[in-house]
Amino acid sequence: MKTRREWLAGLASLAVIIAACGGTTDAGTTTEPPTTEAPATTMAPTTEPPATETADEILTDFGVDDTTIKIGLLADQSSGTFDVIVKPIVEANQAYWDKVNAEGGIAGGRTVELVVADTRYDPAVHEQQYLTLRDQDEVAAIGQSTGSPQTAQILDELAADSMFAIPLSWYSGWAFDDNTLEQGYNYCIEAMNVVSFMNDMSEPGWTLSVATFPGEYGQDGAFGAKHAAGELGVEVIDLEGAVIPTSLGGDPATEIGPALVEAQPDWVYAVTGPGELAAMMGAAVQGGLQARWSGALPSYAPFLLTTAVAPVLDAAFYWPATTAAWGSDVEGMDELVETVSAAYPEGQFLFADYYVRGWVEAEMMHQVLEAAYESGDMTRAGILAAGQSIEGFDFQGLAPSQSYQGEPNDFIVRSTAIYDIDLAQFTPEATLSQGGGTGTVALDGYGLDYVSDIAANYELTEPCFTG
Secondary structure, three states: OOOHHHHHHHHOOHHHHHHHOOOOOOOOOOOOOOOOOOOOOOOOOOOOOOOEEOOOOOEEOOOEOOOEEEEEEEEOOOOOOOHHHHHHHHHHHHHHHHHHHHOOOEOOOEEEEEEEEEOOOOHHHHHHHHHHHHHOOOOOEEEEEEOHHHHHHOHHHHHHHOOOEEEEOOOHHHHHOOOEOOOOOOHHHHHHHHHHHHHHOOOOOOEEEEEEOOHHHHHHHHHHHHHHHHHHOOEEOOOOOOEOOOOOOOOHHHHHHHHHHHHOOOEEEEEOOHHHHHHHHHHHHHOOOOOEEEEOHHHOOHHHHHOOOHHHHHHHEEEEEOOOOOOOOOOOHHHHHHHHHHHOOOOEHHHHHHHHHHHHHHHHHHHHHHHHHHHOEOOHHHHHHHHHHOOOEOOOOOOOOEOOOOOHHHHOOOOOEEEEEEEEEEOOOOEOOOOOOEEEEEOOOOOOOOOOHHHHHOOOOOOOOOO
16 A cells, blocks of 8 residues: 555656646547437337246246246446446446356356347437337346446336336445346445545545535545545535536536636545546646545546556545456455457457446346346346345355345445556556556455444435436
8 A cells, every 4th residue: 555655756756757648638528429310119018918838837918928038227338428438338238148158057057148238328319228128129128237326317117117127336325226226336335435545544634525426426536535525524626617517518627627726635435437537637746746546436447557556546536446456365266367358359458347247237137137046036027036035146256245135225336446556567458368566456454344333334315316
């Protein structure tokens, strides 16, 4: 763990380095969204047909027959915001199911077919693509729904359709929704743990600023950070324009960067995308800010270590996550590494940590589908009921086990792993087949079981943010 003296020394010349590299960076997220609209469906909303029995006397309606189970992924593939981290998550899903299918499938020998729809991190496109998956592709469940505002957009339809969904999102509101099961902690709890970690690392009197996206993602994290700061007696220095419009009108380099320079906080907490984090970080450091940084899980990705802000991340950034880092010494890691590396031997190693998240997501869906099969009901409603009834999900050490039984305050995950970033342990040119390092380093005392007193004692009786 970097000492205060070490990170101050590391930051001393970073403004010069960043200026020499051309100032701020868009962090590589330059993919232009498609110009065509998502396919529209002209079909009427699906009505439930009479359930039928397959050869092994299993009730089915949509997306399940004697040989196949169709699972939809509502995945950001081209937004320029989160697509760069969602793509390896989808790839890990595919590698997982290819392995399961090759070994005989599930639910009496059925193979799982993934149907991937590009949502572009746009709530309207997300909804349209959901309708297509529901009506045209007739999927049995949603194995991934990227984004908090995007998933919120389809909640009423999920309920009307009795559709089970796993959000690629950690909004605290999912704990209060019957159709969604999030994997891991929520943004609100995550922020409480991270701010408590900041307090452990700091001298009394330290200050905090928070920069976020609007809506269920950004404001859920902002609530948790400010709640923890209040409990700890930490001053939060509010920023002008601290909420960055996402689609994506705000300019974090020209707006948030100067605001941070003026505020001069000791720590900055970001609930944004990786590109926005890099832009405001570069501008703030170039303007003379010497702060330490952290952010919500999706705000960072190791590819940022190939950009001009790499020295800042090395010297002064800490990353929270719901899962073990790639290559960690945990039960399920060897199988994951072997399978994903074989499936994508030329895949970029710098995305390796996000492959872990995708694998865990597929494991959750696997356990839900097997439970539905064991119950004899693989209709959409049956799969949903199975997800709601599972006493506990086991992720083989890749993520904390969790249950959804009881009230949200009883079952939410309250632990957060926090990782240091070490540029010396990053191998940007490595492929999965070659192996390497992502620069993600475990911190003693802040592993997957780390729970701060503030997070442990927080009473979650409603979502931290409602918009």
